[in-house]
Amino acid sequence: MRILGTAALALNRIWATKVRSLLTMLGVVIGVAAIVALTSIVDGASQGINKSLATLGTNQLNITAMAQDSLTEQDAAALAALDNVSVMFVQAQNQGTIATQDSRVNARLVGVSPQYFEAVKPEIALGSYLSSSSFAATSKDVVFGADAANDLGITKELLGSSVKLNGQDFRLVGVLDDQAGFGTSGRVYVTIDSARKLFSQYPYVSSIVIQANTPEQVDALQIQADVLLRERYGLGVETTARYTITNQASLIAAVGSITATLGLLLTGIAAISLLVGGIGIMNIMLVSVRERTREIGVRRAIGAKQSNILTQFLIEAIVLSLAGGVVGLILGEIAAFFLAVLGDWVFSIRLDTVLLALGFSLLVGVVFGVWPARQAAKLEPIDALRFE
Amino acid sequence: MADEVVRLDKVRREYLVGDQITTALGGVDLVIERGEFVAIVGPSGSGKSTMMNLIGCLDRPSAGSVQIAGDSTNELSDNKLTELRSKAIGFVFQQFQLLPNTTAIENVMAPLLYQGKSTKEARKLATQILTQLGLGDRLNFDRNRLSGGQQQRVAIARALVTSPDIVLADEPTGALDSKTGAAVIELLKDLHREGRTVVLITHDLEIAASAPRRVFLRDGLIERDERGVR
Ligand SMILES: Nc1ncnc2c1ncn2[C@@H]1O[C@H](COP(=O)(O)OP(=O)(O)OP(=O)(O)O)[C@@H](O)[C@H]1O
Ligand SMILES: [Mg+2]
Numbered sequence: 149m150r151i152l153g154t155a156a157l158a159l160n161r162i163w164a165t166k167v168r169s170l171l172t173m174l175g176v177v178i179g180v181a182a183i184v185a186l187t188s189i190v191d192g193a194s195q196g197i198n199k200s201l202a203t204l205g206t207n208q209l210n211i212t213a214m215a216q217d218s219l220t221e222q223d224a225a226a227l228a229a230l231d232n233v234s235v236m237f238v239q240a241q242n243q244g245t246i247a248t249q250d251s252r253v254n255a256r257l258v259g260v261s262p263q264y265f266e267a268v269k270p271e272i273a274l275g276s277y278l279s280s281s282s283f284a285a286t287s288k289d290v291v292f293g294a295d296a297a298n299d300l301g302i303t304k305e306l307l308g309s310s311v312k313l314n315g316q317d318f319r320l321v322g323v324l325d326d327q328a329g330f331g332t333s334g335r336v337y338v339t340i341d342s343a344r345k346l347f348s349q350y351p352y353v354s355s356i357v358i359q360a361n362t363p364e365q366v367d368a369l370q371i372q373a374d375v376l377l378r379e380r381y382g383l384g385v386e387t388t389a390r391y392t393i394t395n396q397a398s399l400i401a402a403v404g405s406i407t408a409t410l411g412l413l414l415t416g417i418a419a420i421s422l423l424v425g426g427i428g429i430m431n432i433m434l435v436s437v438r439e440r441t442r443e444i445g446v447r448r449a450i451g452a453k454q455s456n457i458l459t460q461f462l463i464e465a466i467v468l469s470l471a472g473g474v475v476g477l478i479l480g481e482i483a484a485f486f487l488a489v490l491g492d493w494v495f496s497i498r499l500d501t502v503l504l505a506l507g508f509s510l511l512v513g514v515v516f517g518v519w520p521a522r523q524a525a526k527l528e529p530i531d532a533l534r535f536e
Numbered sequence: 537m538a539d540e541v542v543r544l545d546k547v548r549r550e551y552l553v554g555d556q557i558t559t560a561l562g563g564v565d566l567v568i569e570r571g572e573f574v575a576i577v578g579p580s581g582s583g584k585s586t587m588m589n590l591i592g593c594l595d596r597p598s599a600g601s602v603q604i605a606g607d608s609t610n611e612l613s614d615n616k617l618t619e620l621r622s623k624a625i626g627f628v629f630q631q632f633q634l635l636p637n638t639t640a641i642e643n644v645m646a647p648l649l650y651q652g653k654s655t656k657e658a659r660k661l662a663t664q665i666l667t668q669l670g671l672g673d674r675l676n677f678d679r680n681r682l683s684g685g686q687q688q689r690v691a692i693a694r695a696l697v698t699s700p701d702i703v704l705a706d707e708p709t710g711a712l713d714s715k716t717g718a719a720v721i722e723l724l725k726d727l728h729r730e731g732r733t734v735v736l737i738t739h740d741l742e743i744a745a746s747a748p749r750r751v752f753l754r755d756g757l758i759e760r761d762e763r764g765v766r
Contacts, residue, residue, distance in 0.1 A: 149649045149650050149652070150649070150652070150654075153649050153655065160637060160638075161637065164636075164637040440636075442633070443635060443636055446629075446633045446635060447635070447646070447650075448594075448618070449592070449594060449621070449627050449633075450622075450627065450646055450647040450650065450694065451618065451621060451622030451646075451647045451650035451651060451698070452618070452650050453614075453615055453618045453619075453650070454614060454615070454618075456650060529594045529595075530589050530594045530595050533594070533629075533633075
């Protein structure tokens with residue numbers, strides 16, 4: 149029999165047992181839907197994380213002090229003098245309290261040098277950055293991160309009014325957007341000079357950020373910076389440093405590999421449910437072979453070869469699995485769409501997801517269909533005909 | 537040599553059940569020539585169905601040889617045996633054995649499709665033969681909507697559609713009332729008149745008596761082989 153004729157027999161049978169066919173597909177439907185939805189969650193999440201990481205700048209090196217007295221402004225000045233450094237800024241930070249007339253909360257107070265806003269360019273929601281006049285010795289201006297502003301109940305009307313940081317009066321000049329970037333949200337930014345007055349820890353700084361002219365120079369600059377600081381403090385190569393140097397690019401790569409692992413894990417779980425779906429199909433196909441033993445006998449008697457029987461049952465399993473895959477793909481993409489709306493990331497139907505879903509369900513059909521189909525084909529015609 | 541369609545030489549068929557050997561056929565010689573109408577008669581368990589399975593290429597003998605249309609079934613692979621069956625044999629079963637979820641015409645088309653014929657050609661031949669058997673208005677009925685007699689006629693159409701060398705009918709009237717049964721036997725006799733070879737298995741002596749040749753089986757052996765209308 150030609151393959152189309154055999155396929156028609158398989159489809160005919162699936163249609164004749166609609167409810168059972170649907171239930172049989174369910175395992176694969178759920179497995180594929182899970183794979184599609186989970187892939188899109190991981191995608192969306194890493195999209196989000198990478199977007200915030202990108203705001204940090206990929207050619208930056210973050211040198212963080214291990215203790216309060218590990219790094220100084222003199223270190224920063226020396227680093228700024230290295231070749232290929234385009235921007236440099238320092239941060240001094242400490243826990244503190246922030247208060248308006250009505251409320252008072254804890255926050256991380258961060259003193260930044262003038263280059264900070266220019267280098268990081270966080271998005272601003274209200275008001276403005278600390279301007280050059282803010283950095284004049286006498287002024288005491290402050291910019292709030294989004295969460296810090298929220299916690300204190302800052303509204304537009306409070307711009308320009310006075311807030312207290314550790315009991316000292318500051319003028320609120322701006323509030324950052326909640327999308328402003330990784331780690332900005334809970335912080336409160338003042339000038340580095342103000343910070344010194346707040347925590348009285350001159351000349352120490354908590355971190356120094358230097359930026360290479362081009363992304364290609366970052367790795368070399370990291371080595372130069374490390375050598376320079378080790379020389380300044382007379383540290384041997386073996387000694388644990390007083391600081392850590394974080395390369396933003398490697399941070400992004402690390403996050404990338406974490407989300408990839410997460411994705412693999414979730415896909416693994418989904419693959420197990422697909423496996424269960426496949427076993428479901430195999431089970432029903434075995435039952436079906438048993439129930440239809442007589443039919444197989446009659447078909448053999450009227451001229452069906454073993455290969456005809458094999459293809460008929462195999463196509464049946466593949467159609468069940470593939471149909472389950474298509475339904476699962478549609479449900480999974482619908483779920484992914486709603487998750488994208490909730491999680492505020494971009495929804496897109498990826499070709500590789502579609503191919504993966506269909507490919508997997510095809511594979512499941514073949515793998516779990518072969519054995520029952522072989523059982524059917526191997527039946528002896530007379531035994532099959534006599535079967536009650 | 538006359539045109540032999542079936543030749544059994546010292547055919548034995550034994551079944552091993554547990555450690556007990558049952559002899560279903562104990563050494564049978566039989567020649568059936570083209571165009572014969574043979575009734576195979578015998579009590580239950582005498583080996584009639586066993587013989588039909590051997591002639592029908594559904595089974596192979598334990599000893600001896602079975603030749604169908606000149607081919608010995610012993611040496612054939614499963615595939616070749618199926619080809620021989622598809623070309624040379626048409627089956628009519630006691631329980632009709634129409635395929636489930638399948639219409640009358642699809643049942644009749646199936647043997648042609650397994651032979652590799654196109655759907656179009658199969659449909660044409662099947663329609664023709666079903667119409668000849670008076671089922672022209674039942675082509676798209678499935679077995680649940682056909683009477684027993686109609687089902688058996690569909691089964692006969694299915695057996696005939698490939699123009700086989702032999703039509704094998706095992707108790708074709710067993711599941712029918714006597715009037716419908718008689719009509720089916722008449723149909724088989726018509727086929728014989730058209731020149732086809734028909735082997736009819738029955739334990740109904742009256743039906744057997746009307747056949748031109750009667751082979752009596754008992755305990756796996758041929759007891760008598762009679763010719764001529766009595
Ligand atoms: N598959 C089998 N396994 C074991 N024994 C079998 C098998 N098929 C037939 N037999 C035995 O072979 C003998 C002949 O069986 P067969 O079916 O040929 O009888 P029959 O003449 O067709 O009987 P009936 O008129 O009841 O159909 C019986 O004793 C039966 O038990
Ligand atoms: Mg019998």
